Amino acid sequence: MATTRLTLAPLLLIAAVLLATKATAQPAAPAPGPAGPINLTAILEKGGQFTTFIHLLNITQVGSQVNIQVNSSSEGMTVFAPTDNAFQNLKPGTLNQLTPDEQVKLILYHVSPKFYSMDDLLSVSNPVRTQASGRDNGVYGLNFTGQTNQINVSTGYVETRVSNALRQQRPLAVYVVDMVLLPGEMFGEHKLSPIAPAPKSKSGGVSDDSGSTKKAASPSDKSGSGEKKVGLGFGLGLVVLCLKFLF
Secondary structure (H helix, E strand, O other), rough: HHHHHHHHHHHHHHHHOOOOOOOHHHHOOOOOOOOOOOHHHHHHHHHHHHHHHHHHHHOOHHHHHHHHHHOOOOOOOEEEEEEEHHOOOOOOOOOOOOHHHHHHHHHOOOOOOOOOOOHHHHHHOOOOEEEEEEEHHHHEEEEEEEOOOOEEEOOOOOOOEEEEEEEEOEEEEEEEEEOOOOHHHHHHHOOOOOOOOEEEEEOOOEOOOOEEEEEOOOOOHHHHHHHHHHHHHHHHHHHHHHHHOOO
């Protein structure tokens, strides 16, 4: 009996070693692959209230430019995304009066070529540079003020609150704004009007939809025509009276 136990002991030891080796030889779970490229449109679509802004990003091709730059730049980028309600609150004709180049500038004005966290916006030096520029390459800027619980952004023409963040991880930050950021350089005093005025002709009349000009009659024209009618009626009365006496 003792001899049998001594014979089995080495066999059990070998079996234990084989099981331990098999357990340690199993391949480890593969490491997660690198994250895919950042896509601004996908972030906005997930937010669910940026249909108009997405449309403008697409037709101006600013969205594609942001995707390329944010995936290749070391500075990162920051986007301020107006909601659909923000665009609906614009006065009628605000966007339609813009040329294609001005539409591009307006959307670029919502993009800064640097990553800013909420804390950064509280301490940043104003004005903050945007991707939009005007004549002589003058850069359109944004100004930020506020405290820990609230940050406001001003364009010099409108001011609104910076709401929650759709994304706040390097290299891209996307913040919600409740108003369309209209740059003062484009919409301020002596610049583009939020509503296009009705066209006026050189003669002072107002053009109708067909393009013809209607000129209002002046008081002197009305009084002159009235005097002519009175004089004509008085003359005819005298002629009738004379005929009665003669016949």
